[in-house]
Amino acid sequence: MSPSAKSQAVGSPHITNREVAAELALVADLLQIVEANRFRVMAFQNAAEAVRTLGQDINILHAEGQLESIHGVGEAIAKAIAEMLETGQVQEFEKLKAEVPIGVVEMLHVPDVGPKTARRLWQELNVTSVDALREAAEAGKLRELKGFGAKSEQKILRGIELAARRSDDRIPLGEARPLAQSLVTSLRARLPERALQRLEVTGSLRRWRETIGDVDMLAVSDTPDAVMEAFRTLPQVESVLGSGGAKTSVVLTTGMRVDLLVVEAKQWGAALQYFTGNKEHNIEMREIALRQGWSLNEKSLTATGSGKAPEGEERFFEDEADLYAFLGLDWMPPEMRENRGEINLARRHQLPTLVTLGDIRGELHGHTTWSDGAADIAEMADAARGRGYAYWSVSDHSVGLGMVGGLDPERLQAQAAEIAKLNERWANQGEDFRLLRGCEVEVLADGTLGLPDEAMAALDVVVASIHSGLRQDRETITARCLKVVYNPHVDILGHPTGRIIGVRPPSELDVERVLHACAETGTVVEINAHPSRLDLNDVYARRAVELGCKIAINSDAHERAGMEMMEYGIATARRAWLRPQDVINTYPLEQMLGFLKDRRGPVQRA
DNA sequence: GCCGTTTTCGGCCCGACTGTTTTCAGTCG
Numbered sequence: 163m164s165p166s167a168k169s170q171a172v173g174s175p176h177i178t179n180r181e182v183a184a185e186l187a188l189v190a191d192l193l194q195i196v197e198a199n200r201f202r203v204m205a206f207q208n209a210a211e212a213v214r215t216l217g218q219d220i221n222i223l224h225a226e227g228q229l230e231s232i233h234g235v236g237e238a239i240a241k242a243i244a245e246m247l248e249t250g251q252v253q254e255f256e257k258l259k260a261e262v263p264i265g266v267v268e269m270l271h272v273p274d275v276g277p278k279t280a281r282r283l284w285q286e287l288n289v290t291s292v293d294a295l296r297e298a299a300e301a302g303k304l305r306e307l308k309g310f311g312a313k314s315e316q317k318i319l320r321g322i323e324l325a326a327r328r329s330d331d332r333i334p335l336g337e338a339r340p341l342a343q344s345l346v347t348s349l350r351a352r353l354p355e356r357a358l359q360r361l362e363v364t365g366s367l368r369r370w371r372e373t374i375g376d377v378d379m380l381a382v383s384d385t386p387d388a389v390m391e392a393f394r395t396l397p398q399v400e401s402v403l404g405s406g407g408a409k410t411s412v413v414l415t416t417g418m419r420v421d422l423l424v425v426e427a428k429q430w431g432a433a434l435q436y437f438t439g440n441k442e443h444n445i446e447m448r449e450i451a452l453r454q455g456w457s458l459n460e461k462s463l464t465a466t467g468s469g470k471a472p473e474g475e476e477r478f479f480e481d482e483a484d485l486y487a488f489l490g491l492d493w494m495p496p497e498m499r500e501n502r503g504e505i506n507l508a509r510r511h512q513l514p515t516l517v518t519l520g521d522i523r524g525e526l527h528g529h530t531t532w533s534d535g536a537a538d539i540a541e542m543a544d545a546a547r548g549r550g551y552a553y554w555s556v557s558d559h560s561v562g563l564g565m566v567g568g569l570d571p572e573r574l575q576a577q578a579a580e581i582a583k584l585n586e587r588w589a590n591q592g593e594d595f596r597l598l599r600g601c602e603v604e605v606l607a608d609g610t611l612g613l614p615d616e617a618m619a620a621l622d623v624v625v626a627s628i629h630s631g632l633r634q635d636r637e638t639i640t641a642r643c644l645k646v647v648y649n650p651h652v653d654i655l656g657h658p659t660g661r662i663i664g665v666r667p668p669s670e671l672d673v674e675r676v677l678h679a680c681a682e683t684g685t686v687v688e689i690n691a692h693p694s695r696l697d698l699n700d701v702y703a704r705r706a707v708e709l710g711c712k713i714a715i716n717s718d719a720h721e722r723a724g725m726e727m728m729e730y731g732i733a734t735a736r737r738a739w740l741r742p743q744d745v746i747n748t749y750p751l752e753q754m755l756g757f758l759k760d761r762r763g764p765v766q767r768a
Numbered sequence: 769g770c771c772g773t774t775t776t777c778g779g780c781c782c783g784a785c786t787g788t789t790t791t792c793a794g795t796c797g
Binding site for chain 2: 201204209408411421423436441445448460
């Protein structure tokens, strides 16, 4: 049975990975509140995270009887997931939900309210919603609880306000990076150079995660108190959540939370490691250390006495690589530190060599004033040459996209003349640069394309993208997309899911099926590098390459500066473990064109 | 409830900060 047939065979309402993950996480919360065994709680949390970051449709895994192949999903949870996918709900989970008011679970999302507090509020004060919690705190009722005082009430009120204002939205990477850089600059400006020996942004920003929950920063200083004071009083800071000699947490006027940690120079390696990996990566690292007789924290390794070193012996590392090496691991790029298998590869010295910005030799998707771009062809070409590229594809919108003056075959011909003239000039000057004839062809609602086949056949590079009808149901939009992928004239599938991070959710596209089709036809899949798109995302891009697809990383620039967004696309590719050979715009021009020619098949080659 | 480069049973990461405590539990990352 073909993979596409398999996913079609799955009956019942389609339940997504995200929904399964959310349900497992909810069960973990419920279990915490009813004071279940904490390791059982952890098992549900781990399983939720594993499903959330799964690279493929869980329905397909279920159809293949492979649910237990997910690391963190064992016999019991696999059975529950199967029940959920088949019937829409799990009997055991429903019983648990009936036991605990949903408002009590919602109280967990208020900062400083954990499972113990939520349970006591519910059982001892009969508080069963966030609203009721606010009323009780305002009325001074919380201090009736043992261990609670006026300050606890204030803290909870502030937490409710914070949670309401901040919502669950994480900040897109493209907004968070400049913000974090401005903090670094401000902090440096306020302190003498010798007071701040090192300062780096860590956490999810250093891993280039597509959205950021809060900003983590790490510093080395001999005078931590002065650093903390300077940090707390930055003009961007609205309030201080907590501040000690080692760590300070603040909330900025933008609502963003920022943590700053200060360590000694000899602790830098352990601290940078600790504050870069995600939670799962770090837990794995500490377990590895433990097995070798060392306890790992954010400052050092300390011998537990179970290994060769005498108990209490401490080891320091001035940089990360030394720490990893001490534990028998290769240094891992920050983008990989998500506990998706990188630690095992590091142990076996088999980490992939990831693609870098310097590997990129050109771009295959960008716009000019011929459609909705802000710079003309010559200006965009200059920007591309300025970045050291050997080629850049002029790929303006085709007709079919209502809002912009898209190109029809006649205008494409006229554009070709301008491109030829510019190419001739560079050839005469002996410059190693070439503009390619391309187009971003509109995919219409029924899956037909904005250009006839003959017009596409004359082009060097054809990108096909969906811009409208993104809310079509799963079957419709998937069929529409498959039609495009099977068109031999289409070289690249542009921003496949159509999402805009924080604004518009991805379409319901069955990405797994589309990627199978791309692998089969040799259709290249885009990582659109714009930080509001990053489409494909890291998880899908990794899956694409696993299935045998090639990738193109494109900034989709509409003006010269747009090309600077390439670094976000590279970061996404690195998070997907992509190597230069997986990315066709790392190839030299002739090799890249040869690849496209070969995949178009014998009709076009003739 | 999950898992295995010491284990199919017996473990399961680590520490800072806070508030209300006289020694610690809860929360967070």
